[in-house]
Amino acid sequence: METGTAAGPEGSTGESGVPSGWTGLPRGVLTMRRMLLLVWLVPAAVALGVLLGLFAGPAWAVFAALPLALAAWGWVLLGRNWRSWRYRERADDLLISRGVLWREETVVPYGRMQLVEVTSGPLERYFGLAGVQLHTAAAATDARIPGLVPSEAERLRDRLTELGEARSAGL
Amino acid sequence: MSGAPTGGVRGPEGAEGALEPGGAPESSGAPERAGGAPERAGGAPERAEGAPAPGGLRERRLHPVTPLRRAWAPVAILVGWAFHDPDGTQRRLSELTALTLAVGAAAVIVGGALYGFLSWWFTHFAVTDTELRIRTGLLFRRTAHIRLDRLQAVDVTQPLAARIVGVSKLKLDVVGTEKKDELAYLGEKDAAALRAELLARAAGFAPETARDVGEAPVRNLLHVQPRMLAVSLLLTGAPWVLLVAALVVPTVLWLITHNAWTVIATALPMLGGAFASSVGRFVAEYDWRVGESPDGLRIDHGLLDKAHETVPPGRVQTVRIVEPLLWRRPGWVRVELDVAGSSNSVLVPVAPRAVAESVISQILPGVRVPAASELSRPPSRAAWCVPVWWHGYGLAVTDAVFAAGHGLLRRRLSLVPHAKVQSVRVRQGPWERFKGVADVHVDTGANKTVAARLRPASEASRLLLAQAERSRTGRREARPDRWMA
Structure with a gap:
């Protein structure tokens, strides 16, 4: 059976930096997270600036730059975190790799999957995303892919379920 | 899902239909409604409200002493109230006449007895070819269908009072069963016969013969002498630490505050802890x-409360060898095990290392416990990540198990058969990456994670893929779930 590279046509492969055979997260995940960051921090900066300017003097309004700096830092962090997420479908198991400072790489053999879950909240639906979560008999197994194009999420779910049935093994 | 019902007995799919035509059970004339709960995957017990009992199925009741189990509850409430407010109790009692007392007592007893009787009357269980079904509840109906092929362990326990009466509790451990899924109480002989029958059915004996197979013969592997158990507990640190703390802390508090209540409030829990971790453990682990046996591992223990556990072959997820500091000189170890869905965790409370290892090789066939010298230790640069204690970590991967050790004073070695690995993870923090080491975590079905920490980074990433491969192929050689089939 071929290893990985099955997900090409959906165009869900992220930008450069993803090694061959691996699939990154779609750009939409990054956009959604950055939008969320701005939606919270820019109004906070404005409110802080206005309040400080009114009650403490215009010079104090400089402190409104703090949330903005936080937003800029978060912008970069989100980008790095987004680039770190990748997964790879191999012949007999699924590999998920993630994390920048705290790296984690998980292998789940298809036969051990008990349940494949596709979730999509209202916000994720707006950005056209869906998350895939794999459950094994061990609760500690933390195998999830936070955001995928819905068609890719469904393809992955069906493929994983199919492979899981073919290689099924219990506890 | 496996386990197609045979012999004219309707399987769980009966619950998916609408009304069972003429399949009403012989007991309780209440209208039976099909629950229509979808089947859950993963071996969790299925529950459907008021599922119909198929015709021809022999339903049984629990032992008639069961109602007495809850009879003490109203008495306990009264006693608790009397202790809580002694003066008020005395005043109230003096106000009451003999008649009201008698009426009150009669009401409590009759109410308790009625409740106990009804809950017993409405509790039924039945063994089908593939399931144990427990039907219970007076107002809130509850039906548990426990699939026998998912059986992980069977526990028969006898608290002291139950031993006097001659009854015992039986619990089937399946992933997802709860305390209320136990059968309490059954007659001693009935419990033994039921356990034998359930194990025979789970093992894959033909349905017609399952009831007559009887108890499987047991070959004794180990018996812990009371003297050795007592000495081993004296050589354990926890009771002594608690005892010393229970003497020192209250004394200091007394010198500071001169308040008797604070002293009692701190001393009592500590003394209780010291007592539980020494005498309590002795009583529980006595004998x-x-x-x-062909049905798997049997563990029997207890001085006052007796417990008999049976773990069928191939159900052990991890085995842990614990060696406290003071046990090193006599060369003793404690062996713990994890079975999915089961709460028992001790395999051997204390035994010489060689004996413990021979027991382990019996329950995990083909497994040899790697010696301490065979464990590969982390590179010395790992000392920057975990000072001093990095010496204690170690890893050995054999043909059959993933063995990870840790602990410097109290050494622990965890063994995971390759076939029991559910997923493998490599984790690496920023400081670990700077030093070029990583942790390998192996997740098992008993919700236990075994970690081999501080491996060289290149080895860790190789180990990740190799372990996933071993876990996949290890399963093929494993014995089937129905071990006699």
């Missing part, structure tokens, strides 16, 4: 026997 510990480990035996081997």
Whole structure:
């Protein structure tokens, strides 16, 4: 059976930096997270600036730059975190790799999957995303892919379920 | 899902239909409604409200002393109230006449007895070819269908009072069963016969013969002598630490505050802890026997409360060898095990290392416990990540198990058979990456994670893929779930 590279046509492969055979997260995940960051921090900066300017003097309004700096830092962090997420479908198991400072790489053999879950909240639906979560008999197994194009999420779910049935093994 | 019902007995799919035509059970004339709960995957017990009992199925009741189990509850409430407010109790009692007392007592007793009787009357269980079904509840109906092929362990326990009366509790451990899924109480002989029958059915004996197979013969592997158990507990640190703390802390508090209540409030929990971790453990682990039978591992123990556990072959997810500091000189170890869905965790409370290892090789066939010298230790640069204690970590991967050790004073070695690995993870923090080491975590079905920490980074990433491969292929050679089939 071929290893990985099955997900090409959906165009869900992220930008450069993803090694061959691996699939990154779609750009939409990054956009959604950055939008969320701005939606919270820019109004906070404005409110802080206005309040400080009114009650403490215009010079104090400089402190409104703090949330903005936080937003800029978060912008970069989100980008790095987004680039770190990748997964790879191999012949007999699924590999998920993630994390920048705290790296984690998980292998789940298809036969051990008990349940494949596709979730999509209202916000994720707006950005056209869906998350895939794999459950094994061990609760500690933390195998999830936070955001995928819905068609890719469904393809992955069906493929994983199919492979899981073919290689099924219990506890 | 496996386990197609045979012999004219309707399987769980009966619950998916609408009304069972004429399949009403012989007891309780209440209208039976099909629950229509979808089947859950993963071996969790299925529950459907008021599922119909198929015709021809022999439903049984629990032992008639069961109602007495809850009879003490109203008495306990009264006693608790009397202790809580002694003066008020005395005043109230003096106000009451003999007649009101008698009426009150009669009401409590009759109410308790009625409740106990009804809950007993409405509790039924039945064994089908593939399931144990428990039907219970007076107002809130509850039906548990426990699939026998998902059986992980069977526990028969006898609290002291139950031993006097001659009854015992039986619990089937399946992933997802709860305390209320136990059968309490059954007659002693009935419990033994039921356990034998359930194990025979789970093992894959033909349905017609399952009831007559009887108890499997047991070969004794180990018996812990009371003297050795007592000495081993004296050589354990926890009770002594608690005892010393229970003497020192209250004394200091007394010198500072001169308040008797603070002293009592701090001393009592500590003394209780010291008592539980020494005498309590002695009582629970007294007369510990480990035996081997065709039905799997048998563990019997207890001085006052007796417990008999049976773990069928291939159900052990991890085995842990614990060696406290003071046990090193006599060369003793404690062996713990994890079975999915089961709360028992001790296999051998204390035994010489060689004996413990022979027991382990019996329950995990083909497994040899790697010696301490065979464990590969982390590179010395790992000392920057975990000072001093990095010496204690170690890893050995054999053909059959993933063995990870840790602990410097109290050494622990966890063994995971390759076939029991559910997923493998490599984790690496920023400081670990700077030093070029990583942790390998192996997740098992008993919700236990075994970690081999501080491996060289290149080895860790190789180990990740190799372990996933071993876990996949290890399963093929494993014995089937129905071990006699």
